[in-house]
Amino acid sequence: MKMQRLLGSLICCSFLAAGATAADPVPPLDLPESQANSAAEMKPYEEVIEHTDATIEMLPIPGGVFTMGTPDTEQGRDDSEGPLHQVEVSPFWMGKYEITWEQYEIWGDELDTIRRRLLKSKETPRDAVVDGFTRPTEPYTDMTFGMGSGRHPAICMTQHAARTYCQWLSAKTGRYYRLPTEAEWEYACRAGTNTAYSFGDDPEMLDDYAWYGENTNDQYEPVGQKKPNPWGLYDMHGNVSEWVLDQYLPDFFKTSAKLNPLAIPKVLFPRVVRGGGWDNDPELLRSGARIASSEEWKEQDPQLPQSIWYHTDALSVGFRIVRPLTVPSEKERAEFWENTQPEQLDPPEGE
Amino acid sequence: MSNQSKTPESQDTRRDFIKATGTVAAAATFAATAAPQVHAAEDNTIQVALVGCGGRGTGAAVNALSVDNGPIKLVAMADVFPKNLERSQKNISNAFKDQEGKVDVPEERQFVDFDAYKKAMDVLRPGDVVILATPPAFRWVHFSYAIEKGLNVFMEKPVTVDGPTTVRIMELNKKAKEKNLKVAVGLMCRHCKARQELFERIQGGEIGEINMLRAYRMAGPTGTAACGPKPEGTSELMYQIANFHGFLWLSGGAVSDFLIHNIDETCWMKNDWPVKVHASGGRHYRGDDVDQNFDSYAMEYTFADGTKMYIGGRTMPGCRSEFASYAHGSKGMAVISTASHTPAKSRIYRGQVADKANLAWEFGQPEPNPYQLEWDDLIAAIREDREYNEVDRGAMASIVTSMGRMAAHTGQEITLDQMMSNKHEFAPGIDKLTLDSPAPLQAGDDGRYPIPLPGIIKKQEYLS
Numbered sequence: 001m002k003m004q005r006l007l008g009s010l011i012c013c014s015f016l017a018a019g020a021t022a023a024d025p026v027p028p029l030d031l032p033e034s035q036a037n038s039a040a041e042m043k044p045y046e047e048v049i050e051h052t053d054a055t056i057e058m059l060p061i062p063g064g065v066f067t068m069g070t071p072d073t074e075q076g077r078d079d080s081e082g083p084l085h086q087v088e089v090s091p092f093w094m095g096k097y098e099i100t101w102e103q104y105e106i107w108g109d110e111l112d113t114i115r116r117r118l119l120k121s122k123e124t125p126r127d128a129v130v131d132g133f134t135r136p137t138e139p140y141t142d143m144t145f146g147m148g149s150g151r152h153p154a155i156c157m158t159q160h161a162a163r164t165y166c167q168w169l170s171a172k173t174g175r176y177y178r179l180p181t182e183a184e185w186e187y188a189c190r191a192g193t194n195t196a197y198s199f200g201d202d203p204e205m206l207d208d209y210a211w212y213g214e215n216t217n218d219q220y221e222p223v224g225q226k227k228p229n230p231w232g233l234y235d236m237h238g239n240v241s242e243w244v245l246d247q248y249l250p251d252f253f254k255t256s257a258k259l260n261p262l263a264i265p266k267v268l269f270p271r272v273v274r275g276g277g278w279d280n281d282p283e284l285l286r287s288g289a290r291i292a293s294s295e296e297w298k299e300q301d302p303q304l305p306q307s308i309w310y311h312t313d314a315l316s317v318g319f320r321i322v323r324p325l326t327v328p329s330e331k332e333r334a335e336f337w338e339n340t341q342p343e344q345l346d347p348p349e350g351e
Numbered sequence: 352m353s354n355q356s357k358t359p360e361s362q363d364t365r366r367d368f369i370k371a372t373g374t375v376a377a378a379a380t381f382a383a384t385a386a387p388q389v390h391a392a393e394d395n396t397i398q399v400a401l402v403g404c405g406g407r408g409t410g411a412a413v414n415a416l417s418v419d420n421g422p423i424k425l426v427a428m429a430d431v432f433p434k435n436l437e438r439s440q441k442n443i444s445n446a447f448k449d450q451e452g453k454v455d456v457p458e459e460r461q462f463v464d465f466d467a468y469k470k471a472m473d474v475l476r477p478g479d480v481v482i483l484a485t486p487p488a489f490r491w492v493h494f495s496y497a498i499e500k501g502l503n504v505f506m507e508k509p510v511t512v513d514g515p516t517t518v519r520i521m522e523l524n525k526k527a528k529e530k531n532l533k534v535a536v537g538l539m540c541r542h543c544k545a546r547q548e549l550f551e552r553i554q555g556g557e558i559g560e561i562n563m564l565r566a567y568r569m570a571g572p573t574g575t576a577a578c579g580p581k582p583e584g585t586s587e588l589m590y591q592i593a594n595f596h597g598f599l600w601l602s603g604g605a606v607s608d609f610l611i612h613n614i615d616e617t618c619w620m621k622n623d624w625p626v627k628v629h630a631s632g633g634r635h636y637r638g639d640d641v642d643q644n645f646d647s648y649a650m651e652y653t654f655a656d657g658t659k660m661y662i663g664g665r666t667m668p669g670c671r672s673e674f675a676s677y678a679h680g681s682k683g684m685a686v687i688s689t690a691s692h693t694p695a696k697s698r699i700y701r702g703q704v705a706d707k708a709n710l711a712w713e714f715g716q717p718e719p720n721p722y723q724l725e726w727d728d729l730i731a732a733i734r735e736d737r738e739y740n741e742v743d744r745g746a747m748a749s750i751v752t753s754m755g756r757m758a759a760h761t762g763q764e765i766t767l768d769q770m771m772s773n774k775h776e777f778a779p780g781i782d783k784l785t786l787d788s789p790a791p792l793q794a795g796d797d798g799r800y801p802i803p804l805p806g807i808i809k810k811q812e813y814l815s
Binding site: 105110111117118138141142144146149217218300305347 | 438442568569570571572573574636638668669671672673674675689690691692693694706707720
């Protein structure tokens with residue numbers, strides 16, 4: 001058993017975390033349940049964020065072929081949701097819940113580093129990589145907007161911030177995490193169904209599965225309070241919309257690849273969020289509904305230039321993470337997963 | 352910013368708003384012609400100078416130039432950091448790149464030094480506007496010169512950081528009033544339409560008798576309130592100015608700079624200023640930081656009729672965050688502002704439970720941006736030659752905020768009378784500072800600055 005673990009670690013080592021260099025491989029945190037060499041071996045596991053109390057629950061999502069998009073007959077459908085097309089996605093793990101504030105703020109506020117120093121904890125091999133990692137600038141305001149922290153979903157981050165969080169988490173854990181593609185997200189949301197929602201077509205049933213415009217007190221709720229979808233994922237409908245990696249292209253489904261499609265972003269707006277949020281109507285909570293990000297999500301930002309990390313008016317936008325079974329090579333990542341324009345850079349520090 | 356907003360709704364609001372102020376502008380043009388002494392410029396262009404080119408000053412200049420009721424342009428800028436000025440000039444120019452003539456600040460009107468404020472104001476004509484957006488310690492110095500030059504003023508909050516300078520700025524303001532100068536103070540919440548309506552409703556008795564008020568700005572580290580040791584080779588004075596939220600003499604620290612909006616808007620709803628305060632606070636997570644701030648403050652203010660106002664301030668990461676103000680009355684409660692300064696989303700609930708089912712009134716969304724409104728109001732007053740002076744109110748908000756800070760820092764109950772008559776001035780002689788001056792606050796041999804010691808140092812906030 002011990003040998004197996006060691007072997008597992010070595011295999012994972014070869015798939016470098018973001019931030020590490022080829023010459024300086026960093027071993028992942030040893031979590032036996034997280035190891036798998038095939039889809040059949042994938043198990044649920046809890047990712048550990050070292051030097052904190054937080055963990056992230058991950059569920060295995062077997063790869064497969066599904067019908068992406070919505071039929072012409074679906075109530076509330078937008079033309080951009082078609083045509084229906086067959087898509088194959090490779091196996092991955094997906095966060096059982098949306099990323100919560102207690103998981104998100106570790107990155108932004110350096111709570112892990114602060115705790116490590118205050119408690120004089122021993123450094124792990126990953127800490128050296130993580131210490132130099134990009135963290136967001138301090139927010140201008142209370143980014144929970146008074147709606148609660150802890151197990152409530154983190155909100156109002158830019159897609160760049162959500163992606164950088166994933167890169168930080170990858171460095172932090174030694175395992176490769178990223179945002180889902182739009183196809184992965186829809187595949188996981190549908191969980192083998194082809195109805196408007198993962199529980200059927202009847203929006204009347206939404207109350208059992210989702211926080212949305214009709215049943216919230218004008219705010220988000222702690223994750224995991226409603227029923228999960230057939231694959232055990234919570235809040236795929238409602239609570240907060242979730243960032244995916246893709247550019248929002250209205251006609252993308254006409255031309256997209258059959259295997260693991262991704263619309264690599266070339267402009268900042270619009271990009272895609274999925275699943276709908278606490279302030280949305282039922283139609284935006286459908287498995288196939290596509291929501292486009294917009295510059296309006298920065299409307300109240302009083303800074304000049306505006307922040308690359310925070311939206312100020314995307315109070316029902318968050319994200320959830322995935323970890324592909326087959327980790328892409330650095331080359332693949334550079335060409336595909338991380339090849340996003342325009343580059344986001346903080347303005348130089350002021351005096 | 353609302354003037355760059357893209358939503359159809361807010362464009363409507365903005366358009367209606369411009370329409371409304373446009374009417375005022377027509378009247379204003381007439382007024383200005385009829386009373387040329389109000390504004391000397393023959394072409395009716397208001398010239399603006401920016402003194403203090405940090406983030407807020409830059410934002411204020413953009414708001415100023417966005418006022419849409421007559422010609423207005425930026426003509427001079429001043430700062431003690433050349434890089435600040437350069438960046439600010441670039442950003443403002445960029446914001447108005449499609450509007451020729453709005454930004455007219457060639458190199459010869461960019462001034463860098465401690466006396467740069469004078470040079471920038473010397474460019475203006477009486478009746479023009481100077482923006483004072485340096486750390487508040489310099490406010491009375493710059494305000495004095497603005498009055499001397501007959502300039503209208505927009506000054507950022509807070510306007511003072513201690514007792515003596517508060518008395519001084521109120522004294523100075525008498526001269527400003529005599530000269531009929533229009534002076535705005537950047538407590539923009541007072542210009543917010545939602546809060547204005549809420550104020551009317553509260554004064555009209557909609558939540559009954561106010562018996563308790565509370566407000567919070569609890570978040571992670573903010574601004575430069577937590578700052579690390581001075582880098583080698585940097586001047587002590589310039590280091591402190593660059594990290595002005597960290598030093599009480601410059602900014603009044605995190606309390607003055609961050610809590611003043613909540614304290615001001617909450618006192619506003621009570622329509623009074625408190626007469627005393629006691630408070631606690633402490634430093635728990637300063638680590639290697641050398642600034643003078645505590646990382647938590649809890650203040651209990653008392654009004655003359657015994658009503659309490661509780662204020663919570665915290666800059667610890669990872670804790671529950673809240674940035675909001677509330678008023679509780681015998682019949683109901685009011686959310687004065689929710690989640691930051693703007694939009695306020697002011698509302699009233701029946702009873703004390705803020706539940707959707709109990710909602711009695713809420714201000715419609717979206718709200719016009721109060722950072723813009725405060726400028727629209729000032730420039731309209733100038734063009735119409737209406738009395739317009741917010742200094743006394745701003746000075747009261749500043750000293751009431753400083754009073755809470757002093758109570759926490761000394762561990763004593765502080766009355767408003769004591770605060771106003773307190774002789775301890777953080778930075779006497781600040782008007783004489785030059786680039787080579789020693790800083791008014793000096794670090795010890797260990798590189799650390801004097802900090803408050805509640806219960807041990809009681810008459811002033813730290814020993815220097």
